[in-house]
Amino acid sequence: MKKKKEGQEKETSGSGKHHSKEQKGCKEKGIKYKKWIFWTLIAVIVFNITFYGYILLSPGEDGKEKDSENRESLTIGIEECTAPALLWIAEEKGYFEKEGLEIRLKRYKSDSQAMQAMIDKRIDLCVVSDAVFMAESLKRYDIRILSTVASTDDGLFLLARKDRGIHDPSHLAGKRIGVQKDSSAHFFMDMFMMHNKVSRSDVEIVYMPDAQLVEALSTGNVSAGSVRHPFVSDAEEALGENLVKLYAPGIYTNTLNLVGWERMTENDPETIRGLLRALLKAEDIIRKDREEAFMTVSQQLEGNSISREFWENTDFEVSLKQSLLVALEEEARWAIHYNLTQADEVPNYLEYIYFNALEDVEPARITIIH
Structure with missing residues (x-):
């Protein structure tokens, strides 16, 4: 029995040595296989970096970088007129493209239409007057002014018919006055009448779109x-000769402003900075040669809605001025007072203005205390 047991132990010992050799061989094969996998992965990674790096960074046929696929595509709604001159010039000169942006300017008959198109999500941004922005801000919180792009205190008028006996502001009493509701012209009309001591109760106000006012005046x-x-x-x-032009420069500074969504300021601030840089370049064109800039805008508009008078009396400047904040607050109080809105308090307009982009690009252009 003892010999048999010893024999079994020898067999077991021999078998253990055999298994040990097999395990050692398997380990060596496993290590070699892992090394092969490791170096294969390294080779694949290096190849991908080299190949795609070449595709992304190599110049195109014209020697320029292939950045068109990476450009941010945006549609900006603007009124078809002289006022948004900085955008017309930036488009014509290719300044948007140079900032890596693909911008489409969509034309509207009024800034109110452009604002509504943005609210309806048909466009991404719009350029509107402070009054149009104010009216919308009393309904919602998610819109932001990114920058003012034009301003004038001599762009609004009370036009009247001489044959209705109107020669000065006092003759407006008892007359029908047309105006687009919730617009800069609407606010100006009330400021004008207040300035000239004409009571609102002494006139009949008829609301109609801007585009219909000329016809309404012409037909009487x-x-x-x-x-x-x-x-x-x-x-x-x-x-x-039957037209009387009544105006009061200085009683109201009307601004035109680039407006976008709050979410854009949170998710894509670099695009906003690019937009402002492009508009600042367009501003330089006007500053250096105002006449040439006027011709550029005229060509963009193909002769439609060009006003030399407006051009000469307007500052085309990228800014965020304290006067903008004051105007928004005054207009909101006016709208609430005359029951033009369901809102009952003036918003904090510091929360409706996006400062960061202009602070990064040209901080001296901001005079709003915030």
């Missing part, structure tokens, strides 16, 4: 109208 449907450029020149042409 209204005796006067609060009109802005570019419709002023149309009215002058239609009524000729």
Whole structure:
């Protein structure tokens, strides 16, 4: 029994040595296989970096970088007139493209239409007056002013018919006055009448779109109208010597502003910075040669809605001025007072203005205390 047991132990010992050799061989094969996998992965990674790096960074046929696929594509709604001149020039000169942006300017008959198109998600941004922005801000919180792009205190007028006995502001009493509701012209009309001591209760206000005001004046449907450029020149042409032009420079500074969504300021601030850089370059064109810039805008508009008077009396400047904040607050109080809105308190407009982009690009252009 003892010998048998010893024999079994020898067999077991021999078998253990055999298994040990097999295990050692398997381990060596496993290590070699892992090394092969490791170096294969390294080779694949190096190849991908080299190949795709070449595709992304290699110049195109014209020697320029292939960045078109990476450009941010945006549609900006603007009124078809002289006012958004900086955008017309930036498009014509290719400044948007140089900032890596693919911008499409969509034309509208009024800034109110452009604002509504943005609210309806048909466009990404819009350029509108402070009054149009104010009216929308009393309904929602998620819109932001990114920058002012134009301003004037001499772009709105009370136009009237001489044959209705109107020669000065006091003659407006008892007359029908046409105006687009919730617009800069609407706010100006009330400021104008207040300035000239004409009571609102002494006139009949008729609301209608800007584009219909000239026809209403021409046909006599209204005796006067609060009109802005570019419709002023149309009215002058239609009524000729029968037109009386009443105005009061300085009582209201009307601004035109680039407006976007709050989410854009949170998710894509670099695109906003690129937009502002492009507009600042366009501003330089106007500063260096205002006449050449006017011709550029005229060509973009193909002769439509061009106002030399408006051009000469307007500052085309990228900015965020304290006067903008004051105007928004005054307009909101006005809208609430005359029950033009369901809102009952003036918003904190510091929360509706996006400062960061302009602070990064050209901080001296900001005078709003915030």
